[in-house]
Amino acid sequence: MENSSRSDIAYQALRRAIIEQALMPGTKLREDEIGAHFGVSRTLVRAALLRLSQEGLVDIRRKRTATVAIPSLDEARQIFELRHCLEQQVIHRLTAHWRPEMGEALEAHVKEEEAAARSGDTASASRLAGEFHIVLAQLAGNALLTRYLSEVVSRCSLILAVYGRPHVAECATTEHRGVIAALRTGDAAASIRIMKEHLHAVEARALPKPQEAEEVRISDILARYSAAR
Template sequence: MSASSRADLTYQSLRRAIIEQAVKPGAKLREDEIGGHFGVSRTIVRAALARLHAEGLVDIRPKRTATVAAPTADEARAIFEVRRCLEREVVAILARCWSASAKAALLAHIEDEDTAGRRGDHAGAGRLAGEFHIVLARLTGNALLERYVSEVVSRSSLILAVHGRAHRADCSTAEHRGVVAALDAGDEERAMRLMAEHLQAVIGRALPDQASQDEPSLTAVLARYGAP
C-alpha cells in the first residue's frame, strides 16, 4: 500500500470510528498508538488529525494529546441552527432538479440503513442515517454545499454521543422515505416540512445521557477499522 493510501486509510478509519461513536468524545488520540496500529509515521497521523480538526471532530491543543471533540450545549444549538438552513436549501434545490437516478440512489442508501438495522449493527445504521443527508447534498451537484452538510452532519454525531439518546434506525428510515416520496411527488413544500420535522426529531434526541463506562482501548477500537 502506498504512503498516500495509508494516510487516507488512517484518516478515514479514525473518522468512521468517531462518527460511529466507537471512540467517544473526550477520548485521547495518541499519535504513537495510532501510528503503530496503522504502520504509519507520526507525520501522517498528525496530518490525519489535522484534517479531522478542520472538520470539527478533533480538538488539538498545543503540547497536549489530541482528543475527540465534545461539543457543548451552546455549540450544539449553533450547529443545528446552521444544519436547518443548509438542509432546507438542499431540499429546495433537489426539488427543482429531481430525477429517477436521484430517487434510485437515495432508496438504495435507505435500504442499506434498513439492512444495518436488521442485522443489529446500530453504529453502522447511525452512521448511514447521517450519510443519507450527505447523499442528498451530493445530489444537488453543489460541492461546497455537500462539504458544509458533511461537516454539520459529522458534528451532529458528536452531539448525539455527548448529549443524546440511542439512535432508532426504524424511525430514521421511515422519515427518510417520507422525504424521498415527497420529492418524487414534486411536493417541495411537503418535502421541506418533513425534513424540518425529521431534523427536529434528531435535535430531540440531543438530551443528557448517562456517561458510558468500561470503554475499550483505542487500539481495540481501531482493530475494527484497519481494513481498506
C-alpha cells in the same frame, strides 16, 4: 486536495470510528499509538488529526494529546441550526432539478439502512442514517454544500454520543422514506416542511429538553470522562 497517501488511511479510519461512536468523545488520540496501529509515523498521523480537528471532530490543543471532540450544548445548537439551513438548500436544489433516478438512488440507500438496522449493526445503521443526508446533498450537485453538510452531519454523531440517550435509533428509516416521497411529488414547500420535521425529530433525539439541560449535563459528562480512563 487529492490526498491518496497513507495519511488518508488513518484519517478515514479515525473519522469512521468517531462517527460510529467506537471512539467516544473525550477519548485520547496519541500520535504514537495511532501511528503504530497503522504502521505510519507520527508525521502522517498528525496530518490526519489536523484535518479532523478542522472538521470539528477532534480537539487539538498545544502540547496536549488530541482527543475526540466534546461539543458543548451551545455548539450543538449552532450545528443543528446550520444543518437546518444547509439541508433546506439541498431540498431547494433537489426539487428544482428533480429526476426520477434520484428517487431510485435514495430508495436504494434506505434499503441499506434497513438492512443494517435489521441485522442489529447499530454502528453501521447510524452511520448510514447520516449518510442518507450526504447522498441527498450529492444528488443536489453542489460539492461545497456537500462538504459542509458532511461536516455538520458527522458532528451530529458527536452530539448524539454526548447528549443522546444510549443508542436511540437516530434517523427512523420511515422518516427518510417520507422525505423521498415528498421529493417525488415535486412540491418544494411540502418537501422542505417534511425535511424540517425530520430534522427536528433528529434534534429531539439528540439533545435533551432545554429545561433539563443544565442538571443532566454535568454527571453525564463526568461519567463519560471516568469511563474513558
